Amino acid sequence: MIKRRSPTAKDVARLAGVSRTTVSLVLNGVPDARISPETRERVLEAAARLNYRPHAGARHLVRGRSEVIAFVMRQTPDQVFADAFLPQVLRGLSEALREANLHLLLFPLSPDQPPEETTQLLQERRVDGMILSGPRFEDREWLERWARETPVVLLGHLAGSALPSVDVDNTQAAAMATRHLLRLGHRRIGLITNAPLSYTASYERWLGYRQALEEAGLPYDETLVALGAFTPASGAAAMEQLLRLSDPPTAVFVASDVVAFGALQIVRRRSLRVPQDIALMGFDDVPLSAYLDPPLSTVHLPAADLGREAGRLLLQWIREGRPPTTAIRLATGLIIRQSCGAGGGT
Known part of the structure; x- marks a missing residue:
């Protein structure tokens, strides 16, 4: 033929x-x-x-365009794969890009990997723009250098940077979660961070926790703070650290639902009851949180809207040829379920 x-x-x-x-x-x-x-x-x-x-x-x-947008995550590949928050963000981002017939390139950038290597690779692929998720304080200089050549939008934000960004008020949201535990009568409240404090979101959630304690007239106790690193395994290790204290916390605010999954496992392994022996509060409101036993109280973040707005800002920059001078902050809210002991529904 x-x-x-x-x-x-x-x-x-x-x-x-x-x-x-x-x-x-x-x-x-x-x-x-x-x-x-x-x-x-x-x-x-x-x-x-x-x-x-x-x-x-x-x-x-x-x-003169590749019609490809890079979504760079400031995490190791293992941390990215454990991130149950990410699919919702990508859903919103994909919806925004689909309208412009743009494709998405996912790119993990480990903290120990020089950002310049990523810049070189993305330049070789001639991407039309980049969204960076989870910025670290040290990222400002190389991001602003990159933005001179290619549009950059932050999913998160960097203080003092003029780059357009989409985020929530992490400090206010963490303070809100901590205040709820205080209203329930807890005075010895632990914190497990979502990531090392070199990440801006992690630092701001730590700051909100500390502010709520100070408002209540409680001293800040650094022994009640343990560092998570995006994964359930890091949450398990952090909870082990807190429960080894001679006077362990009666409640723990875990600044990531995914990290809280591991923390909850350790509590159960110690034959402790949630919330009777220790109350738990998460952050993100990933879908699985409502189906834990007990269901996890948490801070709701509008994940799909975060991705959608980041995509919209990037498209605006690409189309207009200049960066939008915009810092979008989306609203958060408390989702009260059984894990904190307040008797909320699922």
């Missing part, structure tokens, strides 16, 4: 009576090409008759 040859741009040019350059300009939608409506119509009609579609790689070269 003889395979039929696919039509080429040369075939379209011959049928339309124009040059191949004109065909490329019309079919790739190049703005300001100064092609008459009549010529454009002839090219489109010839392409339709031949069922011709321009090659994606050629289209990208003509437009």
Whole structure:
């Protein structure tokens, strides 16, 4: 059987009576090409008759764009795979990018990996923009350097940076969670962070916890703070640390639901009851939290909206050629379930 040859741009040019350059300009939608409506119509009609579609790689070269957006996560691959919050963020981001026919490249960036390596790789792939999730304080300089060449939006934020960002008020949300435990009568409240304090979100949640204690007239006790690192395993190790104290906490605010999964496992392994022996409060409101035993009280973050707004800001920068001077802060709220002892529903 003889395979039929696919039509080429040369075939379209011959049928339309124009040059191949004109065909490329019309079919790739190049703005300001100064092609008459009549010529454009002839090219489109010839392409339709031949069922011709321009090659994606050629289209990208003509437009000077890759039509790819990089979503860089400031975590190790293992931490990324454990992140139950991430799929909801990606759902919202994908919805925003789909409207512009852009594709998403996921890229973990470990804390011990030089950011310049990532910059070089993304430059080689000619990405049209980058969203960085989970910035660290040390990231500001290289991000602002990168933003001189390519649009950058932060999922999170960096104090003092003019880069557009989408986030929640982590300090206020953590203070709200801690105040709830205080209202329930707890005075010895532990904190397990979501990540090392070099991450801006982790630091701000620690700050909110500390502020709520100070408002209540309670001294800050650093022995009641244990560091998590995005994963259930880190939450388990942190809870072990807190329960080894001679005077362990009666309640623990875990600044990540995923980290709280591991903390809850250790509490059960110690044959302690939640919330009778120790109350737990999480942060993020990932879907699985409502199905734990007991269901986890937590701070709700609008994950899909965070991703959607980050995508919208990045598209605005790409289309307009200048960064939007915008810092979006989305609302949070307490979700009260059984783990904190307040008798909330699922």
